[in-house]
Amino acid sequence: MKVLKYIFFIVISLSFAQHDDLFITPKNWPKPVYNFTNNALTKSKVELGRVLFYDPILSKDNTISCASCHSPFSAFTHIDHALSHGIHDSIGARNSPALINLAWQKTFMWDGAINNLDMQALAPITHKAEMANDIKSLVQKLNTIKLYKHLFKDAFGDSIATGEKTLKAISQFLLTLISSNAKYDRVMKKQEIFTSQEINGYRLFQKHCNTCHKEPLFTTNDFANNGLSIDTLLNDYGRFIITKNPSDSLKFKIPTLRNIEFTFPYMHDGRFKKLSQVMTHYTSQIQSSKTLASELKQKITLTSNEKVDIIAFLITLSDREFVFDKRFADPYIKYN
Numbered sequence: 419m420k421v422l423k424y425i426f427f428i429v430i431s432l433s434f435a436q437h438d439d440l441f442i443t444p445k446n447w448p449k450p451v452y453n454f455t456n457n458a459l460t461k462s463k464v465e466l467g468r469v470l471f472y473d474p475i476l477s478k479d480n481t482i483s484c485a486s487c488h489s490p491f492s493a494f495t496h497i498d499h500a501l502s503h504g505i506h507d508s509i510g511a512r513n514s515p516a517l518i519n520l521a522w523q524k525t526f527m528w529d530g531a532i533n534n535l536d537m538q539a540l541a542p543i544t545h546k547a548e549m550a551n552d553i554k555s556l557v558q559k560l561n562t563i564k565l566y567k568h569l570f571k572d573a574f575g576d577s578i579a580t581g582e583k584t585l586k587a588i589s590q591f592l593l594t595l596i597s598s599n600a601k602y603d604r605v606m607k608k609q610e611i612f613t614s615q616e617i618n619g620y621r622l623f624q625k626h627c628n629t630c631h632k633e634p635l636f637t638t639n640d641f642a643n644n645g646l647s648i649d650t651l652l653n654d655y656g657r658f659i660i661t662k663n664p665s666d667s668l669k670f671k672i673p674t675l676r677n678i679e680f681t682f683p684y685m686h687d688g689r690f691k692k693l694s695q696v697m698t699h700y701t702s703q704i705q706s707s708k709t710l711a712s713e714l715k716q717k718i719t720l721t722s723n724e725k726v727d728i729i730a731f732l733i734t735l736s737d738r739e740f741v742f743d744k745r746f747a748d749p750y751i752k753y754n
Contacts, residue, residue, distance in 0.1 A: 440464055440594055442596075444596070444603070445607075450521035451523065451524050452522075456536070457536055457586050459590055460573065460590075463574070463586070463590045464591050465569070466572075466573045470588050471592075476551065477550065477551055478550045478551040481505055482503075482549050485748065490748075492516075492741075493737075493740070494517035495680075496514050497680070500683050504547045504549060505548075505549065508547040508548070509547065510547045511547070512654070512686050515673060518595060518674055519595070519676070526541075529656050529671070530660060536586050538592075539584075543556065556581075560579035594746070597677055599737050599739045599740065602731075603737075606634075612731075612734065619727035619732070620731045626718050639671065641657045641671055642670070642711040643669045643707060643709040645700075645707075647703075654687065655668055656668055656670040664708075676737065679732070679733050680736065694725065697728065701718050
């Protein structure tokens with residue numbers, strides 16, 4: 419375990435000290451779907467969740483943390499490889515999704531395998547190609563560490579760690595990851611204005627993209643077949659793996675486009691490194707199938723300039739304040 423934990427125990431809370439309101443729904447946003455009644459946010463629980471999120475103790479061999487695949491500097495995903503990596507250099511089957519605005523989501527993972535945020539962390543913790551741990555072993559480790567005895571005592575009034583407390587604390591931290599201050603948001607508030615290129619990109623976006631990537635979340639959080647050719651190595655049929663319903667074949671959860679500038683590579687298998695490649699896919703590489711999204715059955719025609727304009731608009735969804743927010747950063751790093 420890191421010696422720094424003991425040094426920073428008191429320092430950890432300072433990042434949240436000036437943020438008494440841990441969760442505020444942005445103006446004109448829909449109501450969150452998360453049930454806060456079952457897990458009301460408190461500063462001490464969020465702090466515990468943040469420490470757990472960055473601690474490799476969650477993995478079997480103490481090498482992989484949540485942040486290993488969900489870095490704050492890439493809007494809580496990874497950018498150095500297409501598929502998630504785990505202990506012993508194991509390679510997962512999908513690209514790591516960005517952890518943004520989770521309180522508005524009913525299902526999680528690319529295939530919607532998890533329907534409760536309080537249970538979501540259990541999936542990577544127990545996945546053999548990710549953390550390869552089990553909750554019982556993790557709790558046993560946590561209960562041997564002085565720092566966690568303090569943190570659990572402060573958060574729950576009892577120093578004993580349990581699986582339920584651990585998972586709920588992690589979800590509390592995840593709930594605070596709200597991204598709502600991109601240039602787009604400031605334009606909507608009439609605090610800034612779009613350039614002429616961004617205006618045209620926004621117009622084209624509303625015409626061709628907004629059905630699935632609906633404002634202001636820039637996703638419907640539904641599942642769709644977006645016409646990707648199947649990766650013959652992964653043979654990933656998406657939502658169908660969970661439901662076994664043929665109508666769900668090749669459908670994956672629609673990701674948010676917020677902070678898309680930072681969240682490459684794109685798609686469930688990370689096949690595209692650049693937004694220009696994504697534009698090419700939607701205009702000339704759509705694979706027809708029985709479950710293809712109806713919006714994509716008619717060819718999308720865009721000029722080279724129009725593709726660039728859409729990308730210019732997408733960059734306005736970058737929320738740098740969110741990406742560099744010290745409240746969400748690694749609590750073991752010193753800041754000036």
